[in-house]
Amino acid sequence: MPRVSIVMGVYNVKAYGELQRTAESVIAQTFTDWEFIICDDGSTNDTRALLERIGGLDPRIRIIGYPDNRGLAAALNACIDCSSGELIARQDADDLSYPERLQREVDFLDAHPEYDIVGCNARLYDHEHGCWGDYKTKETPGTRDFLRTTQFLHPSVVIRRDSLLKAGKYRVAKETRRCQDYDLFMRMYSMGMRGYNLQEFLMDYYQKDGHQRELSWKRRREEAVLRWKGFRSLGLMPGALPYVVKPLVMKLLPQKLYRKLKKGEGGDSGNEDGRSRDYIQ
Numbered sequence: 702m703p704r705v706s707i708v709m710g711v712y713n714v715k716a717y718g719e720l721q722r723t724a725e726s727v728i729a730q731t732f733t734d735w736e737f738i739i740c741d742d743g744s745t746n747d748t749r750a751l752l753e754r755i756g757g758l759d760p761r762i763r764i765i766g767y768p769d770n771r772g773l774a775a776a777l778n779a780c781i782d783c784s785s786g787e788l789i790a791r792q793d794a795d796d797l798s799y800p801e802r803l804q805r806e807v808d809f810l811d812a813h814p815e816y817d818i819v820g821c822n823a824r825l826y827d828h829e830h831g832c833w834g835d836y837k838t839k840e841t842p843g844t845r846d847f848l849r850t851t852q853f854l855h856p857s858v859v860i861r862r863d864s865l866l867k868a869g870k871y872r873v874a875k876e877t878r879r880c881q882d883y884d885l886f887m888r889m890y891s892m893g894m895r896g897y898n899l900q901e902f903l904m905d906y907y908q909k910d911g912h913q914r915e916l917s918w919k920r921r922r923e924e925a926v927l928r929w930k931g932f933r934s935l936g937l938m939p940g941a942l943p944y945v946v947k948p949l950v951m952k953l954l955p956q957k958l959y960r961k962l963k964k965g966e967g968g969d970s971g972n973e974d975g976r977s978r979d980y981i982q
Contacts, residue, residue, distance in 0.1 A: 928945045
């Protein structure tokens with residue numbers, strides 16, 4: 702039984718080369734006691750054939766899937782249900798883990814049983830510019846830090862399996878299709894669990910330089926619902942109400958003012974608010 706189960710969901714992968722680079726970054730880990738479970742989340746192109754090629758790179762890689770698209774939360778839960786590791790590590794199809802990433806995170810959790818989650822910092826990159834910026838995380842996030850956004854870079858985390866199961870794994874709902882990590886971490890914190898971010902750069906995180914994700918009103922309403930539920934579970938309501946409606950207010954702002962405000966918040970991820978990207982790999 703492997704110590705660490707690495708889980709990844711993919712949907713309509715566009716290029717084998719990028720997927721291969723990601724898989725090879727996992728295979729190159731200095732920590733070797735792992736299994737890598739990849740779920741094809743009902744892709745409509747030749748993703749499954751590409752994944753079967755990836756599965757041939759290493760016997761520790763397992764490919765699962767189903768015919769209908771259910772979203773990333775459901776795909777990750779399917780991976781977790783098939784896993785056996787006492788630690789669950791995340792990986793995304795367009796991010797690259799540095800060789801020492803798993804070893805550093807596993808060592809931290811072994812030395813600090815009081816923490817349930819560990820993440821890290823990352824270098825931002827895209828295919829045109831290479832590495833162009835940094836994604837920095839707060840070392841010891843507290844409950845109120847979630848008012849702004851999620852406090853962990855989702856594809857960088859390792860979570861204790863028992864803690865993840867106690868929290869009910871990822872919640873599958875309309876409002877979690879883009880923010881499943883934000884929802885999970887708030888629920889874990891509401892149960893008294895805590896996390897830590899290593900102040901080390903241990904992966905390359907794909908984000909197009911200068912890109913600003915434009916969310917529809919529907920997605921912003923869903924995020925407002927998610928924030929309402931999450932902040933209420935954390936005991937932050939009703940004082941957190943302005944942060945609940947924040948996604949809707951930001952939609953109304955002129956683009957120049959919006960970018961100025963995001964820069965003022967210290968949004969060094971280059972992403973809209975530090976959450977996971979669109980689930981089209």
